[in-house]
């Protein structure tokens with residue numbers, strides 16, 4: 732593992748670190764010297780990414796659990812503290828949407844999406860911040876919101892509302908935790924080519940057969956039709972670089988921000 736090593740001696744937790752954007756963040760932290768806890772619902776994915784980190788000479792712990800369940804979060808934090816004795820960085824990345832027109836959304840759909848994308852940020856952050864304060868750590872929290880949290884995407888009202896909530900929660904916690912020396916920021920990715928978005932693409936093709944030849948063709952159409960200024964989809968590594976910046980001492984004077992990583996699609 733070579734290059735800049737801003738996280739030597741630091742411990743980072745990445746929720747949903749087993750795939751897509753979370754995986755890229757975990758690998759980036761590890762490349763820069765952090766020990767990385769990968770907390771994911773899927774055992775094979777969590778262990779796969781922890782294995783990738785170790786294969787490159789890094790230190791990683793895979794923990795299987797659900798970000799919406801306090802008992803899973805408790806045992807994850809307990810295991811991280813037992814293994815490393817500190818937590819410096821938390822990235823609340825686990826999340827995802829579901830295309831459902833407003834009138835089709837049932838109460839349980841609403842609860843599932845809002846719990847996964849917003850309540851999880853509350854639960855994980857509260858538990859980790861308690862640990863940071865107890866050990867006098869000047870920590871960094873980075874929440875993965877979305878372009879949809881600023882400019883709602885058609886057909887996903889619960890997801891858009893939850894991601895807007897993540898931005899508001901980020902700002903509220905930035906104010907409240909500033910006196911503890913803990914910075915809280917958000918990143919709002921745009922269209923990013925991940926296994927999760929490819930799954931969404933396949934569902935779109937089933938719902939609208941003939942709308943594109945395949946997922947690659949659909950992604951090219953998205954870039955054209957949305958007129959993404961930088962002319963391409965995002966890569967998970969594009970998001971990971973900005974998360975690493977916000978988690979580093981380079982961003983010590985930043986808190987309460989929601990940074991777009993959208994190729995210029997969103998500018999506010």
Ligand SMILES: NC(=O)c1ccc[n+]([C@@H]2O[C@H](COP(=O)([O-])OP(=O)(O)OC[C@H]3O[C@@H](n4cnc5c(N)ncnc54)[C@H](O)[C@@H]3O)[C@@H](O)[C@H]2O)c1
Nearest residue numbers: 747749750751752771772797798826827877922923925927
């Ligand atoms: N891909 C995009 O275009 C895009 C755009 C904007 C925002 N985002 C956000 O970025 C984040 C990551 O998205 P992605 O596209 O990399 O997703 P992904 O589906 O590729 O990966 C998500 C990971 O989270 C894990 N996960 C899901 N539910 C979980 C739970 N309850 N507890 C623990 N782990 C869980 C999954 O097992 C998976 O490994 C999400 O919050 C998503 O809303 C993605």
